[in-house]
Amino acid sequence: MLLNEWKEEKETLQLVxxxxxxxxxATAFQEPQWAHVVLDITAQGFSTGLLHFEDKHYQIDVNLLQHKIIVIVEDGVHEISLQDGTTIKSYYLQIKEFLKEHGVHPEINTKPQEMSITIPFEQDETHHHYNENSAQAALRLMQIAYRAESAFINPLRARKVKPGLFWGTFDVSCILLYNEHVPFPDPSKVIERAAFDESMIEFGFWFGDDKFEGPTFFVLPYPFANRNFECTHHFPEGSYYDESMAEFILPLNDLSTDHAQILKQFFTASYESFKDYLEWENCEHYHKPLSMEENKAVKDLQK
Structure with a gap:
């Protein structure tokens, strides 16, 4: 699934x-690392999960198998078809009007974040691309990333941001945190100063960009690394370190097999390298086995 094969569709989906x-x-209680804004990956797409506005509860889901946006309030449900030709302006206004009719009207900044696109949602008639096959393939990749990241990070006895869709950069990522405050060097950068203010390692997936032509996994430390790293024999085949990005990289070229074991190996090897670089101490506790019988998810991963 090369990015140039669905670039317009990907941009529209990211804007959604x-x-x-x-x-x-606008409505979720705030957390470090912007963890409160991450979207949930679901069986059929992605979702805000439960939101609260004044005395109302609501939720917005995107279903990439049935190709619709579902807006849910306490006393009603509204479905909006995802289809080629429908603009971001239309999606935004339909969501806004339905919520307003039911007493939900949070103030939001309608200018996209962390994208080169700057058209406010209510004015965007440029992005109107949708392809059902591409949407389903994108969901499959999100779910692969979610499962692999969960298999790695869930058992760790440490502070973490669990896997989800970071909509600013449109990547599925999770974060392992170390209890050390490291303020971002440029406080004028509103997003970065909140995202990067503790020692951490991020494990993620994105669909590609101008440098990477297709689906790619990455591991990034903060504070950012300023030297080169070697991919030892502990890394799976195809892994490499990109010094310009300060990230370990693993392209995903084959979707025909289960990648959970390979990706767990990649995440583990990257973690060990960056943990030593960041001089994290007393991390043995992270890896103490859980005091519970292994369930099917864990056993299947070990096959």
Missing amino acids: SQILGKHKL
């Missing part, structure tokens, strides 16, 4: 995710 994300940004 940003509409959902802006609602979380």
